[in-house]
Amino acid sequence: MTKNNISLKAKNISAGYGEQIIIRNINLDIYESSITTIIGPNGCGKSTFLKSISGIINPVEGNIEIYGKNVTNLSTFELSKIGLGYVPQSENIFPSLTVEDNLKMGGYILTGEQYKKNLDKVLEMFPDLKSKLQDSSSNLSGGQRQMLALSRALMLDPKIIMLDEPTAGLSPIIVDEVLDNITSLKNSDLSVLLVEQNAKKALQISDIGVVFSFGEKVMEDGADKILKDKEISKLYLGG
Amino acid sequence: MDSVLYFLIGFLIMSGIYSVFSVGLNIHWGHTGLFNIGIASFFLLGSYTAAIISSPSPSLEKYEEYLWGGNLSQLTIIGIDFWFPLILILSALICVIVAIPLALITIRLKEDYLALVTLGLAETLRIIFVNESWLANGTRGLYSIPRPFDLIDRGNYDYIYFVLVMITLGIVYLIAERATNSPWGRVLRGIKDNENTMISSGKNVLRFKVEAFAFGAGIMGIGGALFTHGKRFIDPITFEPMLATFIIWSMLMVGGSGNNRGAVFGAFLMWGIWTFTQFLPGFLSDANLRFVFVGLIIILFQLYKPNGVIPAK
């Protein structure tokens, strides 16, 4: 679809919880310097897909490659070491810790120097956090929390970053802010995989759009094409 | 040969008594998932109830300090023989009465809280009986407990008691089986397997758990009463957790949690090991190694066979 390198390949992924299989035979490639957004109704398996890649649940079938390396059964923290960043939907910060400590945990495996460098980079991107470094993270507003969650993931300088509904529960102005921040991530070789309920706005900043339905991938195309598609518009984008 | 047989009968009597406790614990843990580590509480309550009712009145010459003994064997109208079943029932009842408020306080909370409370209760009851000599003669204990169905000579009495224990065990077992296979029992099993499903299907889970706790406690009370008339001497030291709680856990683990048959089997097996290891040579017969063994049994079975040797159906 694009000429960029493939950073992540998901082949035939089926996964679920216990005996319940939620997603079946998902095939998806993620590219460098691009944003891929998965949309679809509640319960169609979008979050489950992200969890199966990030090691939170193990796929029962299929495999995953990151830059050609098979990573299917690696544990979550091993995956973060090789450059996979993940921001879960809810409970994505450590409420007992200060803002700075949250970021420190984000850079847990970095050396002292790397940590300082990445911290500066992240604070440049999210200057609002600078003044709040010593505050308890549980006192942040919804939008600030999402920013912190995203910054935390960026501390590791990931090559691939997955975000699960980053705009959930936020007011429209903040939604735009968050999506702007995500758009600016494209400016390095970063691959962004987004799962969003706010389908229209998310597709507007994306390169590739993917539609899930009842645990299967039913459509994949350029994001602009999906936006124009009449059926998808009706079903998922509010007409 | 006679004394070997007599020894064996003694062993079988205790195995039978422990089987009753094991079945009671099975109702609690095996069946409903209630974590009771204070079996000693109900063992104690059942034992002392039976002992106090059937002990003779305190005699000042022997410096006995307790206030009241039911003195059943002297009742000429109905002797202890006919009182015996009533003693068992009364012991069960006392345990039920104590169990219910305890259950109401803790069962609405997470399961491990019940463990702490039952643990504390066992210790507290022991302390009460040690210090309040007017209850049951304190540390001197009660030792004039009469024999029910005292029909033949003292030397051979145990054969009769063996029959009594087995009959009681049989009745308890049948009641437990009936209960666990009834709709009530099935709800309990459902609670153990998946409490949330039970809650959403509208069952008053708290009520069932309290009932299960009371039922199991009553059974343990019966075990206590049997113990009293078997050993015919009890004091607070008898109810140390090792032989009044932990070993029963190991019995259930070995025999099969969730399974009354397994509970009985486990009791006989573990009591057998406990009794017969005292004949091993040298340090192997050290009682403390039995402690270690009981502990190991619990650990190993939890790790590898949480359902015991005879798994639940």
Add this chain to the structure above:
Amino acid sequence: MKYIDLIFENKTIVVLFWVILILSLLKPWLFVNGILIGSLYALGSIGLSLIYGNLKFANMAHGDFMTLSSYVALALLLFFFPNSDQSASVGPFTFKYELLIVIPFTVVFIGFLAVLFDKLIYKKLRDFGAAPAAIALTSLGLAVGLRGVIQFIWGTDSTRFPRESKLFWDLPFKIKIPPDMFFCAIVAFLIAITFYFVLFKTKLGKAIRATSDNPDLARITGINTERIILYIWFIGGVLAATSGILISMQQAIITPVMGWKILIPLFAAVIVGGIGNPIGALMGGLLIGVTGEIATGWINPSYKPAVYFIVLLIVLLLRPNGILGSKGRQF
């Protein structure tokens, strides 16, 4: 059960607080004793709370770690310093210098032992996804087993560290303190403060708190949560071992059941303070200590365990989440 909740609301806690305060003023020496003993309970319950809050089960073997550490310390003392009976005791305290040398080695040993048991036993249960009660039951087995080993090696009689009798300190308000008690309390506070420093100021401590908040997220962040769990066991073991030895010093006795007997007040302290709340555990320990000692001013001292039990019951009835609130655990 609503009417039970209605009857017992905040007012009861306030009333109890004033009752304890007034009784303390009537017999202040009991209050002082309570603080001194309570500080040792606090050290024990901080370790217990750490494990309960992070590993999510009631560690029934905690007490026996405390017992084991006392026996191991004694054994090391007698082995390496067989003539310690004759040596001098430290200042106004009854114990010998050699004991102080032996203690760090003992507690580190117990810390490693705790890690070993996690690798052998608890990790497997975690990987199964065993329920908290099942894990607690297994720890009960470990408790029984440890006690059996202790009794097998050292017998069932009581013993104690080599000591020299020393005078009590006579203070105003009829307060008489054995200097040992004071020493042990100070040490307990120092260790608690060190622990808080580690927990709140070091990277490891923050990682522990992060794992406690959200283990999945911690892993996503790159924290090796299994390694963190081992650290938690080590720290928990060290805290248990230290409090066990201090208690043996303070009470001048070592018995095979001493740890087991303390489980109820320790758990009461943990629950009062809120499971997983390290500051709460300290407060809880002090509260339990004070309550127990104050009670002996009016009732038979043998009933202290019953007092602890009643406190436990009251807390479970009124505030199962603890007075200071626990982390995320709902009842």
